[in-house]
Every structure is written in C-alpha cells, then in structure tokens.
Amino acid sequence: MLSSRRAGGCTFPEDPSLSCATVRPVWSARIDPRVLVVRVDTPNAGGCLHPFDLCEFEARVLAGSTREFVRIDHAGMVIRLDVTNGTLLDGPVSLRFEIPEGRGLNRQIDALNRFRALRCRDCLRSPSRTRLANRLLALQAFDLRREGRSLRSISQAVFGECDWPGDGEHRKSRVRRLVASGEALVRTGPVSILT
Template identity: 35%
Template sequence: MTLLRATGGCTFAEDPARDAPRARIIWRAALDPAALEVDAAPTAAKDPERFDPARLAPFLTIARHATGREYAVLSDGRRRIRLDVVTGSLQEGAVVLSYRLAGIHGAKARVLTLRRLLALCVHARFSPSLFPPDPRVARWIEALRVHDALEAGACQREIASALWPDLAWREGEGGDAQRSRLRRLVLEARALAAGGYRELLRARR
C-alpha cells in the first residue's frame, strides 16, 4: 500500500526510473472512464462470492488517500483494471464487492472493467479476448519516441533515421511526404507532452 502522491492527473504516480512493465500508475477517475467504483464488505475466507486480494497480490497495487479511501490497480504490466474503493478496504482479507454502475454511456466502459475483473478473479489471469489490441498504440509510441528525440536535441534527419531505418531521408520535393509525416508526429508529440496524454485513457474507452 502506498500513500497518494497526486501529480499530472494521477492519484498515484510511479518513480519515472521504473520500467514500463513494472510501473503502476493510478489515474484519477475523472480522467479514466473505465475506473470502477466498488464497496468492499468483509466476508468469510471460504465465501464462494469472495474477492481475495491475497490471491491476486502479484497484480495488485493499492494507494490510500489521507481520507482513508483506497484506489487500486490490477496489472500484469500490459493490461490493467482500475478500482475505486468507496467503502471498506482491500487490505483486510477477503471481501464481497458491490459494483456501482449508473447511466448508459458512462456505464459502458465500467461494464467492460467489471467483465475483466470477473474473468481475472475466476482464472487468476488476464483474459486476452477482453483486452483487444488498440491500433493507435503504435502511433502513440512513435510520438513518444519523437518527443524523446526532440528533448535530446536530434534533428529531423536523425529522428527519421531512428523511426524508419529502412527509409532513406530524401531532400527536396522527393522527401515532402516524409517530412510532412514527421511534422505531424512532432505536433502530436508536443501536444501530448503539454498535457494531451491525459486524454489517452478517454480515447481508449
């Protein structure tokens, strides 16, 4: 369990030196439409309806606000499930979870989170079929690489060479399409770095 360190839209932000598969970032629910609010009621260890935090401990990270409210993320490094514990605690043994869902459009992402959570509880692993690949991720990774290159002082030719090593940099009119592609990535990278990254969770609903 970790006390909250709020920054950049997170209720809990990891040490930036930690590699991505091991990082556990807990975004504020206002930025993460898939965050599922739950109430946790203590129950017997043999209750068939129990949620057992100890069983899922390798995946579970919990952050606690000064008010006592808990925020949790279950992740294997590639996939994640976000829970806001409105009442009760996930740190005191087995519990029965009640799920807070309301509305129509607002509930869609949370219903998917609930399905993912139920599958994880049953199988003790993340269900690949409930986490389909997002085709936009490759573009976001390119933008991140461009941002890092710009911060390091790289020129356009150097950035293009790193991104597309099999495509020779072309000067003049012959390279217009390549430069246009790179300019779009530069604009996207700067927009993400300026705070646009907070919209990525909404974009993945």
C-alpha cells in the first residue's frame, strides 16, 4: 500500500500511477475471503450437469495478466469470482470451485451458497446457514435474558468459556446485539426467522 506525501494523504491498493485497467481489483480472493476462486472448463468436462452462462446476469469482467476478476450483481446480491483458469466469457462453461480450508472457510461457504442461489429462485428466499444459525443464537440469548441471566452468563452459555468482556468489550457488545436481535425476532414472529 502506498501513501501520498501531500497533505491529506491517500492510500491506494496498488501504485496510483498505473492505469485502473492494470491494477488488481479490490475483489481479489487474495484480499477478501468472500471472493470465490474458480476454474473454468468446457461444459462437457467432468460430466457437468449445469453449465453456467455469464450472459444471463449483469456482470463486470476484468481480465488480469494471470486471472479474470468477475463481479455479478443479481437480486440484491453481489458475487465476486477470481477465475484462475479459463474464462467465463466463452459462453456456457463448467465451473470448479477451490475452497481453501482455514479461517475464511465459513465466508467461502456463504459465498458459494450465494452463487448457488443465482440459479435457484427458492434458494434466494431461504436464509443462509450462517444467517439462520445467528438467528437461533439470538433467540437463545433472548430467552436466557428473559430468565434473568447476566450478559456474562449468556455469553458463557452461548459461546462457552471465554475472555470476558473481551478486547474493547467486543464479546459483551456481541451478546447485547444478540439479545436485541432475539427480541426483534420474537416481536416480528416466525416469518422473520425463516426468511
């Protein structure tokens, strides 16, 4: 990252003297774990049952020197892809996703579910596993608070033994947000939990 020496200073992800067409976009998987890394094959490779055609969606494609960066905007969702082999511009193609194990695994799985929802109308209506899990935690936290439990006690019940209240009181803040979210879910009823 470079900084400007002028007053006010700006930062840039790449050398600001380069053309914007040649710098790595901010949606690179090297920077953001919500970006999916994908290899593109011909539709018949590996017995692909559901070829993907980028022309069906509003998308932006930026060709880099070693990969293609793709941003798809659809139904209020943004899907970002790093294409490491082949191109999505070749019409219907077969896709193979690379999901690395590590700290960003849950974000990768959520991003893959959003990609899957591109062609599944029912999937767009159903909450992701992470969102549903968070709603269930919120309901559990709300129930414990109604029983008169302290925020610390709720944290231990929901997350297990951990540093309390956490650096900058992050854990305490998270429990407060969960209790408030649970209360809002209870007020709006079952539909808000399942949509």
